[in-house]
Amino acid sequence: MPLLIFSENCGFNSTFKILTMGPLIPNDIITGDWNFVIAILIGIAFGFILEASGFSSSRNLAGVFYGYNFVVLRVFFTAVIVAMVGLLYFDYFGWLDLSKIFILPTFLSPMILGGVIMGVGFVMGGFCPGTSFTGIAIGKTDALFFAIGLFLGIFIFGEAYPYFANFYNSGNMGNVTLTDVTGIAAPWFALGFTVIALAAFWVTAEIEKKVRKNMKEYKF
């Protein structure tokens, strides 16, 4: 009787499909070469929306500190709550696997100090890095000078880095989320931020109305 040899694996390879769609590159739906193409598209969209929201005007941006214009707060809070709630739904519908997305590592005290420096720069210069470029794009001189200062700052930071490298790298908490740190489920944060944001929208609208009444001249 001849020896029968059966081949293993009868075309089963294609049976199991990945059910989750995003994130596209970690799931091998598209290759990592698309990174820069996507970055450019997102960058264009980001710049357009910043400009369209009025973020290219330093008066708009600084207005949040003086109480006559809260567009910054509204735009950023809207982005936060839409992304927060939206991602939870995306995860639920299987469009995006939240366990696979990149989470920026947290360095608590360096980040707090960085935030303070950024805020001071924001109120002094009237721009944040991204908005200064949208300002340049529509020809604002102050934005141009802000961007020059920005590069100067980066240069100084780079040169002085060894002096504060220890502090810069201290308190690494890893790639953690609020849920990881507190143990409170994500929907609580989504709801909490939404309520705070919505309350802020209504309260700041009232503040704006009162402050603007006393302003003689206000141009964007």
Add this chain to the structure above:
Amino acid sequence: MNRNYLFLTLLMLVLAIGTFFIKKDDVYKNQIKPETLLQVITQPSRYVTTDQVAKRIIEKDPTLELIDVRLPGDFDKFTLPDAINVPLKDIFTDKGQDNLGIEDLNVVFFSNDDIIADQAWVIATRLGYKNMYVMKGGLNCWIETIINPTMPPETASEIEFEQFRFRKAASLYFTGGSTTQPVSVTKAKVKVRRKKKEKAASGGC
């Protein structure tokens, strides 16, 4: 204040509250834990040899349940006596799982080699079924050892000769040397223990 803002405020609130009701099912609710799987997957006892299978077939062991996980075309061409065909992709279906988890039955998965059978074993184990084995080497090994056994060298031990004699006899049994017709075996009373399906939470209205 603009009416649209009121509408958007309410919409955002409803969506945010909605996130409480979209909790994903616990992945491991219907599955065993990864640690448990790791523990059982490394046990060599999950493999049975072709000799053990042959012995139990010849003895008409009623607790043996052979499951052929190859495609139906291959199953029709050649399989082991009294084997049931459950192609690998059907393991996920209710029909495929009807043959698993039956009390007092030992399931033995086999395929041409043992790779697909192993996959079936892992899937079924993850689904929480027990008493399952994989026939080491699959049908290729079956043909090699049971149907066409090779004589051990003269210097081989008595045990190996004993094994060869058994294999030779088994070969006769399986290739028609036996005069007795394989009688359909009355299996032990079958009690299907199907795992309870958790219903997905349906909406309030």
